[in-house]
Amino acid sequence: MxxxxxxxxxxxxxxxxxxxxxxxxxxxxxxxxxxxxxxxxxxxxxxxxxxxxxxxxxxxxxxxxxxxxxxxxxxxxxxxxxxxxxxxxxxxxxxxxxxxxxxxxxxxxxxxxxxxxxxxxxxxxxxxxxxxxxxxxxxxxxxxxxxxxxxxxxxxxxxxxxxxxxxxxxxxxxxxxxxxxxxxxxxxxxxxxxxxxxxxxxxxxxxxxxxxxxxxxxxxxxxxxxxxxxxxxxxxxxxxxxxxEELTGLRWVESKTENTTVKLVDEGNIIGNVEISSPSAKIKQVGEGDNAQFNIIIKATGILADLKEELPIETIEKLVTKQIEEDVKTTYQKGMEKQIDIYNLKHRLFLNGMKPEELKEYTLSEDSLNLISVDFLLESKGIYH
Incomplete structure (x- = not known):
């Protein structure tokens, strides 16, 4: 439709x-x-x-x-x-x-x-x-x-x-x-x-x-x-x-993500999928100048789309949380390998008051991403409930 x-x-x-x-x-x-x-x-x-x-x-x-x-x-x-x-x-x-x-x-x-x-x-x-x-x-x-x-x-x-x-x-x-x-x-x-x-x-x-x-x-x-x-x-x-595939974490950080799917992966096997609607993300700067780091805080809710085996709600939520965290981290690392600031972290420093000449001296690294926090709630197990 x-x-x-x-x-x-x-x-x-x-x-x-x-x-x-x-x-x-x-x-x-x-x-x-x-x-x-x-x-x-x-x-x-x-x-x-x-x-x-x-x-x-x-x-x-x-x-x-x-x-x-x-x-x-x-x-x-x-x-x-x-x-x-x-x-x-x-x-x-x-x-x-x-x-x-x-x-x-x-x-x-x-x-x-x-x-x-x-x-x-x-x-x-x-x-x-x-x-x-x-x-x-x-x-x-x-x-x-x-x-x-x-x-x-x-x-x-x-x-x-x-x-x-x-x-x-x-x-x-x-x-x-x-x-x-x-x-x-x-x-x-x-x-x-x-x-x-x-x-x-x-x-x-x-x-x-x-x-x-x-x-x-x-x-x-x-x-x-x-x-x-x-x-x-x-x-x-x-x-x-x-x-x-390298950009899989981008959907969790940028705005206007409406509907997306997370694979439930347990011990390397895909056992189901969860549909997520309108997740939200905030990027918070921690520290100043050369010591600046960033926390990415994500909130999301979803419903179970399919499942190969019965699992408790708590287990599903943990698997989704883990997968989103891995998506965000992997995309950031892939960007670092190509010297790409995929989440626009340096631009955030500029918007927060860092001068362009200071910005040129600031170098992003894997350590610049200090924390990835995901708060996920499974709203419904659908027909699997």
Missing amino acids: MTGRGVNELKQIRKLSIGILLLVSLTGCWDEKEIGEHNYATAIGIDYKEEKYLLYVQMLDFSNVAKQEGQKQSEEAPLYIGKSSGATLQEAVNDLYKTSQQPFNWGQIGSIIYSEAVLKNGIEKVQQAIQRNGEFRYTPWMFGTRESIDELFGLTGFFHLPPLYTIMYQPEDIHGKYSYIKPLRMHKFISIYKDPGGTAILPSISIDKSAWKKAGPEEKAKKTLKINGGFQINEGKYKDWMSY
């Missing part, structure tokens, strides 16, 4: 599409050709190769999107992908204009994807070029990728629906059901990626080729989009990539 947020976002997409269509009904300077007089870019992807920026633009037909409500689609929605290159991003944009046939409207961008090559080369010039474009809004979802952007932009939703109905445009729907790596909008990215001590985590979007297939006489694999990790940007510079 779609979440309330998902329903609202679908309504927004439909309102946007219908709003554009209404322009054709206006009299005066608007006429029936108006909706066709612009190319509506809905996503951009930027790669870097051989000292040139490669710009990819995904373009959808909004009139087609508006017609889809309440109708079954017998064929794929029209989808176009543009590609150009240039020594700068603006030069790549100008190169694309040469073949665009009609002016671009950049005001409907819903997603921005950076390749790992762009991140390694440095994104500041690219980010500034995007922000200087007056048509761009600050609300697109942002991703990094190790995949071909061309291939990513060619993927559509199920049942011939356009890419607007995928996690590239609606990541919060899936995050609301299965919270792991928080979706990131551009305004949030801008607010932290250059801050002293700040680390922004770009969700890593990838292609899954095995989970789904189209059944029937002409059976074939259905490629879908998947979040498989995150790219860490610290003080404006790319640090490294961390896998989905």
